[in-house]
Amino acid sequence: MVVWTDFERSTIQDIFSKMDYEVVGPAALTRCLIVYPWTQRYFGNFGNLYNAAAIMGNPMVAKHGTTILHGLDRGVKNMDDLKTTYAELSVLHSEKLHVDPDNFKLLSDCLTIVVAAQLGKAFTAEVQAAFQKFLAVVVSSLGRQFNYRAVRLHKVGVSLKTLNV
Numbered sequence: 273m274v275v276w277t278d279f280e281r282s283t284i285q286d287i288f289s290k291m292d293y294e295v296v297g298p299a300a301l302t303r304c305l306i307v308y309p310w311t312q313r314y315f316g317n318f319g320n321l322y323n324a325a326a327i328m329g330n331p332m333v334a335k336h337g338t339t340i341l342h343g344l345d346r347g348v349k350n351m352d353d354l355k356t357t358y359a360e361l362s363v364l365h366s367e368k369l370h371v372d373p374d375n376f377k378l379l380s381d382c383l384t385i386v387v388a389a390q391l392g393k394a395f396t397a398e399v400q401a402a403f404q405k406f407l408a409v410v411v412s413s414l415g416r417q418f419n420y421r422a423v424r425l426h427k428v429g430v431s432l433k434t435l436n437v
Contacts, residue, residue, distance in 0.1 A: 274409050276351055283402040287387060288348045296390065297337030300383040302327050308378050340379070347410050354413045373415030380407035 305312050305327050312321045318332040327333055347354055384404060388395040395403075 274351075274354070274405075279398070280402040280405060281351065283399055284348055284351070284406045287391070287399070287403055288345055291341065291387070291390075293341040293345075294334075294338050296383070296386055297339070297341035298334035299337070299386045300379065301333055301337035301340060303382040303386065304375075304379045305333065307382065308375075311375050311378065314375070344410065347406070347413075351406070354409050373411070376411040376414050380404075380411055383407065 305315070305321060306324045315321060315333070315336070318330060318336075320326040320330065321333075384400070384407065387403065388400065391399070
């Protein structure tokens with residue numbers, strides 16, 4: 273169980289209360305898709321992602337970026353039970369979408385950069401520590417099913433490399 277200090281709770285809530293989800297979400301996902309182009313493989317149905325300009329102008333990227341932030345908002349409202357909050361999304365991303373959980377960390381790094389740029393000097397080291405702690409717990413919760421799946425497969429003698437996952 274994660275222990276949150278009063279400072280961490282209030283900082284995370286403050287950051288999300290000031291965030292324009294329709295700006296920050298698309299900017300973070302766009303950055304992720306440009307900086308880490310291999311992540312584009314999960315968005316094949318989004319159409320043209322062939323270059324930075326196409327990604328930046330893609331309405332499906334923008335919409336999904338906003339959706340991601342609304343998903344994080346659920347976590348802000350349920351900080352004491354993030355595993356349960358993200359259990360269904362973890363199963364979806366692991367079992368159906370086959371998303372490598374390392375990509376959640378890449379996206380969280382991109383989100384941190386976008387938030388830091390928006391907050392400027394207010395994004396102190398202490399604020400960053402609280403924000404990144406929250407994102408790390410969310411990333412862990414989202415990757416939970418993938419890790420559980422890997423353990424199950426290992427017990428029956430199947431490696432994830434064998435499955436090309």
